[in-house]
Amino acid sequence: MEKQENKEGIKGWLNPGRYGIERFAYWLMRLTGIGLLVYFIAHIYETSTILNGKAAWEKMLDLTQTTEGHIILAIVIGMCVFHTANGIRLMLGHGGIGVGKPGRPDYPYTPRSINMKNKLCIYASIGLAALAMMYGLGVMFGE
Amino acid sequence: MSTTQISEEESQTIVSSPKSIILRISRSNPQTGTAKSFMEFKVPYEKWTTVLDAILEVKKHFDHSVGVRYSCRQATCGSCGMIINGKPRLACFTKIVELNSDVVTVEPMNNFPVIRDLAVNFDRMFSTHKKLKPYIVRDDSEITSKTKEFLQTPEEVEKYIQFSSCIKCGLCNSACPTMATDSSFIGPQALAQAYRYIADSRDKGKNERLKIIDEPHGIWRCHFAGSCSMVCPKGVDPAMGIQLLRGYLLGFRR
Incomplete structure (x- = not known):
């Protein structure tokens, strides 16, 4: 069916740079959403080990205290911050806030919804995620 | 080769x-x-x-x-x-x-x-466009009206004129990442046209159109990637129209 309709499929989400930073933010939002869902499931599994007793719980906790565990947690922090900050931008945008006012377009027809406010919010979301990751890494490896 | x-x-x-x-x-x-x-x-x-x-x-x-x-x-x-x-x-x-x-x-x-x-075949795009009633919906007409025409202020025209430039070329639907995976999605072309008529002060078909787009494969599948607006050759800016349209459903606009 997909081939018949010539649909891009999931690969349409890849190569996000084709359409500017907004498409890149869309791709990151999807990726971080999936990442957080995976973390959420893993987190439920992690905390459920307490049902097997103190020894099993501490063994699981030790896993998170490794270098790999710290790196994974830092990535989770980054995903969480980006998803939240960009999510706020999107929620406001979905209500028509910050997407510009309609009016007669002039050549070369620069779209008003793809404006500097939105771009700055995306860059700020990425920046905040990077800062949060660095802070998290500092705390975890600084112990 | x-x-x-x-x-x-x-x-x-x-x-x-x-x-x-x-x-x-x-x-x-x-x-x-x-x-x-x-x-x-x-x-x-x-x-x-x-x-x-x-x-x-x-x-x-x-x-x-x-x-x-x-x-x-x-x-x-x-x-x-x-x-x-x-x-x-x-x-x-x-x-x-x-x-x-x-x-x-x-x-x-x-x-x-x-x-x-x-x-490429445009049948689906045209049928979706048609489904959203791309015309002024109201019971009376210019002929029956006292003034013989529906007057609009320049400000009222500005609200929709940009979206009436759509030439139905399908570039927006081709660039849309949701259309890339969802065969039933209404698409940016038709959604922007729904806004064009809802924003028109002469139109009375707002509720009918909102009912059509308020469904699982309707307006809620748009995630504001903005690619539709990036490729539009006429400056229609479908992404803006869709977000403003969603404002009606969320109660931000009346």
């Missing part, structure tokens, strides 16, 4: 400079089961040569069987949309010099069934 070249005498383009590009044309025919492949042609160009001109040079001199749809050659009919170097564009509105590339690859638009080569 060999590249075919036009002789100077045969070329429609007046050759005042030795500039030429390699034009890669996607060839496929789903009806006969011919899989997608690319044919390469060396085509001379000038600063005014459009991608459509180059394709027509190929049709004239090398292979008249290349399937391409076009009509007005001035970005008005919306027929010649295709993927040019990876992005949906109108072939008649894209000059070769703008692409800054020695190789120009043309493919059929994504998210539309291919008829043959570069021509």
Whole structure:
């Protein structure tokens, strides 16, 4: 069916740079959403080990205290911050806030919804995620 | 793969400079089961040569069987949309010099069934467009009205005039990442047109249209990637229309 309709499929989400930073933010939002869902499931599994007793719980906790565990947690922090900050931008945008006012377009027809406010919010979301990751890494490896 | 070249005498383009590009044309025919492949042609160009001109040079001199749809050659009919170097564009509105590339690859638009080569089927887009009642809905008409016309202030016109420039070329639907995976999604073209009529002060069909778009494969599947607005050749900005339209459903607008 997909081939018949010539649909891009999931690969349409890849190569996000084709359409500017907004498409890149869309791709990151999807990726971080999936990442957080995976973390959420893993987190439920992690905390459920307490049902097997103190020894099993501490063994699981030790896993998170490794270098790999710290790196994974830092990535989770980054995903969480980006998803939240960009999510706020999107929620406001979905209500028509910050997407510009309609009016007669002039050549070369620069779209008003793809404006500097939105771009700055995306860059700020990425920046905040990077800062949060660095802070998290500092705390975890600084112990 | 060999590249075919036009002789100077045969070329429609007046050759005042030795500039030429390699034009890669996607060839496929789903009806006969011919899989997608690319044919390469060396085509001379000038600063005014459009991608459509180059394709027509190929049709004239090398292979008249290349399937391409076009009509007005001035970005008005919306027929010649295709993927040019990876992005949906109108072939008649894209000059070769703008692409800054020695190789120009043309493919059929994504998210539309291919008829043959570069021509795609617009049936679904047109039927979705029609479903959203792309006309003024009201019980009375200008003829029965006292003033014989529905007056609007310039401010009221500004609210929708941008969205009435849509030429139904399908570039927005081709660029949309939701359309890439969801066959039932209404699409940015039809949603922007729904806003165009809802924002029109003469229209009374707001509730009917909102009911049509307020469904699982409707407006809620738009995630504001903005790609539709990036590729629109007429400045319609469907992404803005969709977000403003969603404002009606969320209670931000009346």
